[in-house]
Amino acid sequence: MIMESRLAVRPLLADARSRLQEAGIESVDADAWALLQAATGRSRTELMIADDLSAEQADDFATLVARRVAREPLQHITGVAYFRHVQLEVGPGVFVPRPETEVMTGWVIDRLREVPDRTPVVVDLCTGSGAIARALADELPGADIHAVELSEQAAHWAAKNLAGTGVELRVGDMAEAFTDLDGTVDVVVCNPPYVPLLAWESVQVEARDHDPELALFSGDDGLDAIAVLTRVAARLLRPDGWVACEHAEVQSEAVPALFARHGGYRQIRDHRDLSDRPRFTTARLAGAGGT
Known part of the structure; x- marks a missing residue:
């Protein structure tokens, strides 16, 4: 034998x-x-x-x-990524969610839990794999959650990850997304493309060679999509509603300045991630009286 x-x-x-x-x-x-x-x-x-x-x-x-x-991403090899308390399916054509985004997602969850006496409404722009929306559905099962993704390839993965959660997923440009929800949303959250085109060579190999360019780059300074977000969030939010936007470490002054320049926001603040690096900006839409 x-x-x-x-x-x-x-x-x-x-x-x-x-x-x-x-x-x-x-x-x-x-x-x-x-x-x-x-x-x-x-x-x-x-x-x-x-x-x-x-x-x-x-x-x-x-x-x-x-x-x-x-330098193929570990998540592409194993087919899974972990984000807060959920497991996601990922692969070629979709941005692999990073742990840094978990802090912003926790901040969003805290704001939604503060909504009194009604179902909170949240919109996840540039949802990618659906990581943020899936985490919100997991931790806030009663929330009314909507997500949009421009890339059909990425939306394919988001559809898998959001199946059975009750999240409404649409495919399209965030600039025109959810006009039917204008003025009714409590929190808008977005992990947009924010890498400057000029910084291409400095991007980690796994991201540069495997994450879709649509999810990474946004103009020479990386701020094109975020500038659009300031306008879209102002359209979607109810008075006193919140917006949270991830950004690059070097954009900790530029992104709050974009929200300030819009003129419709107050309580603009930048936040740090798990590594104590500047990572996301939050702002509150002015109330009905402009305060």
Whole structure:
């Protein structure tokens, strides 16, 4: 009887970590484990207890590690991304959600919970994978949630992630989106494209080579979409409604200035992310009396 050869997990993981580190990847341990789980279909606990792989599983693991070494996003390789308390399907054609956006989403949830005695209404512009809208539906199941995405490819992923949540998803340009909701929305949230075209070479390889350009770049200074957002949010929001907009670290002064220049907002404030970096701006539409 021929016994199938088995390979120990720990040396394979050590080799994977070394290769990932040489490729310039920061989260080598987390990535190595995630790739091993994807290659074997087994949990981390199961792998630690068994501590062995078949030759076929080891080959599959090596193939996935090679893809990551080539700087393909981990989420594209595994097919999943995690955002707050939800798991999302992602792949080519859609922006991979980042942990930095979770703080802004938490801020939005807090504002929606403050809406008194009625169903809160929220619009997620540039929804991409549907990450923000899905998280809102998960944590605020009674909210009236609407989302829009310009890219049909990205909207395909959003439709998968928002199926069964009750979120209304539309495909189209945020500039003309949801005119039927004008003046009725409590919070508008947006993670728009904001990378300056001039900063193309400085963008992380995984994002630059795999995230869609439509989700990354927005004019020479990266502010084109955000300038549109200031007008769209003012149209959608009810008096005293809130808007939250993610931005690049270097735009912590420029984005609040855009909202101030609009003239219809007050309580304009910039916020920091999990790494204590400037990450998103919030503003409140002036009330009925202009205050």
